[in-house]
Amino acid sequence: MLSMIIPLFMLSTLTNANPLFTYCFNDAINYTANSQFEDNLQQILQWLPSNTSVTGFYTNSFGDGADRVYGEALCRGDVTPTICQNCIKIASQEILNGCRSEEKIIWYELCQIHYSFQNFSSLMVYTGKYPDSNNLEKNVSNPSHFNEVLMYLMDNLSSEASFTPSKRKFAVGEIKFSKSNIYGLVQCTPDIKESDCRSCITFALGDLKACCQGRQGGIVVSRNCNVRFELYRFYNATSMSLTYPSPAGGKWKTGMVVAVTCISALCNSCTHSVLCCLYPVEERRTRR
Ligand SMILES: *[C@@H]1O[C@H](CO)[C@@H](O)[C@H](O)[C@H]1NC(C)=O
Ligand SMILES: *[C@@H]1O[C@H](CO)[C@@H](O)[C@H](O)[C@H]1NC(C)=O
Ligand SMILES: *[C@@H]1O[C@H](CO)[C@@H](O)[C@H](O)[C@H]1NC(C)=O
Ligand SMILES: *[C@@H]1O[C@H](CO)[C@@H](O)[C@H](O)[C@H]1NC(C)=O
Ligand SMILES: *[C@@H]1O[C@H](CO)[C@@H](O)[C@H](O)[C@H]1NC(C)=O
Ligand SMILES: *[C@@H]1O[C@H](CO)[C@@H](O)[C@H](O)[C@H]1NC(C)=O
Numbered sequence: 001m002l003s004m005i006i007p008l009f010m011l012s013t014l015t016n017a018n019p020l021f022t023y024c025f026n027d028a029i030n031y032t033a034n035s036q037f038e039d040n041l042q043q044i045l046q047w048l049p050s051n052t053s054v055t056g057f058y059t060n061s062f063g064d065g066a067d068r069v070y071g072e073a074l075c076r077g078d079v080t081p082t083i084c085q086n087c088i089k090i091a092s093q094e095i096l097n098g099c100r101s102e103e104k105i106i107w108y109e110l111c112q113i114h115y116s117f118q119n120f121s122s123l124m125v126y127t128g129k130y131p132d133s134n135n136l137e138k139n140v141s142n143p144s145h146f147n148e149v150l151m152y153l154m155d156n157l158s159s160e161a162s163f164t165p166s167k168r169k170f171a172v173g174e175i176k177f178s179k180s181n182i183y184g185l186v187q188c189t190p191d192i193k194e195s196d197c198r199s200c201i202t203f204a205l206g207d208l209k210a211c212c213q214g215r216q217g218g219i220v221v222s223r224n225c226n227v228r229f230e231l232y233r234f235y236n237a238t239s240m241s242l243t244y245p246s247p248a249g250g251k252w253k254t255g256m257v258v259a260v261t262c263i264s265a266l267c268n269s270c271t272h273s274v275l276c277c278l279y280p281v282e283e284r285r286t287r288r
Contacts, residue, residue: 020131024099036067044071045092053085077170078237087111107221124196128207143214162198173240200225
């Protein structure tokens with residue numbers, strides 16, 4: 001017994017055992033225990049871990065008529081096949097717990113599974129959800145400027161993921177903000193069109209603003225796309241590095257910032273009150 005418990009425990013600590021969110025479609029009926037639908041569902045779920053690990057995405061169906069089950073699984077674009085397979089394995093077990101709706105989605109940090117009684121392949125429907133983990137994120141000190149820089153990054157990633165075929169609908173990137181970096185990730189399921197990927201991410205970024213504006217991190221998950229940002233590097237992929245464009249007259253302003261920084265350094269060393277008074281005045285002027 002013990003030998004069965006230990007590997008399960010290790011598996012779950014490696015792959016982040018808790019789902020981010022589980023969504024039961026309320027307008028679908030509930031399947032009953034030992035039904036044909038349940039059998040077909042279990043068959044599809046059994047296929048998902050190994051088949052999804054090959055490319056990080058897999059979709060298939062099993063059964064006939066009203067009992068046919070459509071299944072789809074996606075791994076985050078930067079994970080190895082082994083991590084992908086372990087994550088889908090856990091998700092495929094967990095999705096059988098709780099509600100027995102004939103359509104359901106479960107999201108983990110590194111993978112997601114969707115099954116349904118209807119064929120949803122290639123069809124973009126936005127179903128944005130906020131994981132509770134967002135509420136644990138601290139606030140940033142300069143939310144309005146932070147949000148401008150964040151959205152500049154996310155908009156670039158949205159274009160890259162949607163319209164650069166080599167990226168396979170997955171993009172990560174970082175951008176300097178104050179003394180640290182903001183790290184972003186966007187991903188769409190590869191079955192949807194480029195323009196649908198773009199609009200899915202646009203909806204998700206609207207929700208990201210609603211849930212997480214001013215926070216140090218946030219995630220929005222949906223059926224066909226996910227977006228996330230943090231102040232630490234939470235992914236393993238080679239990351240594009242972006243610079244927020246300085247507004248018109250950037251050179252002059254950069255000069256002023258350097259001057260102000262020098263003055264404030266002087267303040268620190270000699271605490272000269274006249275020089276210190278210059279700091280807020282010049283700072284305000286450069287912000288216009
Ligand atoms: C999916 O998995 C099943 C069961 O492991 C296997 O029989 C089937 O060949 C796989 N299909 C693909 C496309 O890999
Ligand atoms: C990222 O890479 C590290 C080191 O190779 C590995 O331990 C970790 O599991 C990876 N994480 C993900 C999410 O792939
Ligand atoms: C399905 O089951 C859930 C409980 O898991 C219940 O709340 C819901 O009303 C049921 N739906 C239908 C259509 O019976
Ligand atoms: C489901 O829909 C997709 C996209 O329209 C299609 O390619 C696929 O053949 C359909 N699957 C089934 C089993 O009808
Ligand atoms: C973060 O900001 C939100 C709204 O802007 C506020 O309700 C919350 O109390 C703040 N949290 C902390 C820890 O300051
Ligand atoms: C995103 O930013 C990178 C790095 O600055 C740049 O090379 C790329 O062209 C940008 N992509 C888009 C679609 O703007």
